[in-house]
Amino acid sequence: MSNPTAAMIVIGDEILSGRTRDSNMHHLAGRLTEAGIDLKEVRVVGDERGTIIAAVQAMAKVYDYVFTSGGIGPTHDDITADCIAAAFDAHIDVRDDARAILAAHYAKTGSELNSARLRMARIPDGAELIENPVSAAPGFRLENVHVMAGVPSVFEAMVASVLPTLTGGAPLISKTMRIERGEGDIAGPLGEIAKAFPLLSIGSYPFQKDGKYGAHVVIRGNNEEEIDAALGRLEVAFA
Amino acid sequence: MSNPTAAMIVIGDEILSGRTRDSNMHHLAGRLTEAGIDLKEVRVVGDERGTIIAAVQAMAKVYDYVFTSGGIGPTHDDITADCIAAAFDAHIDVRDDARAILAAHYAKTGSELNSARLRMARIPDGAELIENPVSAAPGFRLENVHVMAGVPSVFEAMVASVLPTLTGGAPLISKTMRIERGEGDIAGPLGEIAKAFPLLSIGSYPFQKDGKYGAHVVIRGNNEEEIDAALGRLEVAFA
Structure with a gap:
């Protein structure tokens, strides 16, 4: 019996330009190894719709689990959720459950839930939310793809939420x-x-x-x- | 006029298992950006022949430059040079110019140039050597693929050797x-x-x-x- 396999897609121009040094890959690699899941491949891609969709489609077919980091914030360059929806041909819009989480969070912090922040409630149909205990805006799982934030503290908290839901293998x-x-x-x-x-x-x-x-x-x-x-x-x- | 494009392949089980935190990607990303070359994609793969060959073939076709790090040492898990040769259908064996570099180095350090160390002189036909001022064993360029060491000090020295040979674009x-x-x-x-x-x-x-x-x-x-x-x-x- 071989272990379940996994792949990761790190999304963000800032990694490829050398502005930011990614730490999420190393974090996920360690956690998966502990869980008996073999990380087989990582791709780092820019904020480009076609490239992201192609990577998701290629890897979701081949590996048991796929994890993405980055591109789920409120700004114009945050296109990951829409790309995941497109990769699986799923409908995407602001979803009530995600909107409720954001509304409660911003009511507490006193910020306005404007149209930009509402972008973070765009979740594909059929996806399950991933809890974000750091800054509220959720990640999600669609099919075998787990979509998580790029900010390391948020990414690591989301990985902790996701790990118990995965079927691990014999720990290495x-x-x-x-x-x-x-x-x-x-x-x-x-x-x-x-x-x-x-x-x-x-x-x-x-x-x-x-x-x-x-x-x-x-x-x-x-x-x-x-x-x-x-x-x-x-x-x-x-x- | 758009800038030349580049891709990187980071090779090594130790990165995917979380044992080692890669630093070569971030280093190369910064140097390429300074040179006006756009790093478009990075793949991290394990020490698996089929995966390495497929990544090299896919990326060498699409991008102007490809850079690899890792897997060119003397041990059984160092298979990069043979994979690059296979990807381009080139013949590979111990080459005299590389052997001479190693012979001179080990004569100085008093170590034996045994069959394991000679593996590091396996260079595909038609490849150009890349100087290694740190530990002698050379990298090489075959077509548009630059094959470099995984040890960061050696990788960085090889990048410095290679950069002046590349055609850059308008610096970002x-x-x-x-x-x-x-x-x-x-x-x-x-x-x-x-x-x-x-x-x-x-x-x-x-x-x-x-x-x-x-x-x-x-x-x-x-x-x-x-x-x-x-x-x-x-x-x-x-x-």
């Missing part, structure tokens, strides 16, 4: 051995061990720090006994 | 106005201004810090006069 177990030798010296025996354990993923990540160099060899898999066996071979090879 | 000019109002209050007038300046890209990026909230409105384009005109309208609207 990961053990690391630090070897203070050049990767070129590690590579030969490591390749042999990787061949002997085809169900494990064995990666080598070089480091160079405080005048020392070497690699962290990370062994990942769902079966702890097998991981320990591979680790044992590693310890014999590099003792 | 970007001006920012900080507005201490909710995005929902900004959105209406901002949408009007964006409509009036269709050649400019106008983005709104909300912040919340030290009890203050609002948005940075960023106006980007190649024509400074036009940017200043839009900025003027913005100042009138939110004075």
Whole structure:
């Protein structure tokens, strides 16, 4: 049994121009790994309708879960909700449940629920809302696509709301051995061990720090006994 | 005249599992923007031959430049060079020019140029080497695809080697106005201004810090006069 698969679409010109450094990908990657869901691909795209729709359609077909971040605010460049609706050929308009959430929030904060803010209540027919405990404006799930905010604090809160609704797999177990030798010296025996354990993923990540160099060899898999066996071979090879 | 376009492929299971936080995308995005080259899309993929080849083929066709990071070390999970060769149906083997670079480097450092390290001299026929002033093992360019290391210090050095070889466009000019109002209050007038300046890209990026909230409105384009005109309208609207 393999784990459920996932993909992410990071939406925003500001990431591609280098203005903003995305942190949502790294956050989601860690949470999914803990949940036993394999993140297989991430695409970063700009605020362009055609590109967003094409990415959603391509990835929703191939992966069990798709997650998007960005483009669901009140300004003219926030086009994600409309693109998701178009990708699934769903009708979209201001929806009463989302409008009620915004109305309650802005009544409390004393801001006006104007037409721009009402854009954040545009939710496709058939979608389920995702709670936003930080700033009220909800995300949503349509089919297998989870649409979330780009602001990291909001994105992370939405991910926390969504995670319990997902079907996870066997959580990934990961053990690391630090070897203070050049990767070129590690590579030969490591390749042999990787061949002997085809169900494990064995990666080598070089480091160079405080005048020392070497690699962290990370062994990942769902079966702890097998991981320990591979680790044992590693310890014999590099003792 | 629009600017040349670019795409990036970040390669590595360690990014998708959340073990490593990628920094190369943000670095490349900033350098390309300075050079007047528009980064249009980034894909993050795992160490899987089929996925890497498909991404390279899809993106090399559509964009002027493609950049990859990761997977060119000496270990069994470093498969990028072979995938690039396969994507272009090019022959690949240890090449004399790359071998000579490695031989000189390891003679100096006293390490053995063993078969694992020799893997780093596997370069497709027809490719041009990209200098690696940090740890010698070169990257390469094949057609419009630039293949670079994943280790950030090496990646950044290789980007510096490559940039002067690229044909840039008009450098992007970007001006920012900080507005201490909710995005929902900004959105209406901002949408009007964006409509009036269709050649400019106008983005709104909300912040919340030290009890203050609002948005940075960023106006980007190649024509400074036009940017200043839009900025003027913005100042009138939110004075």
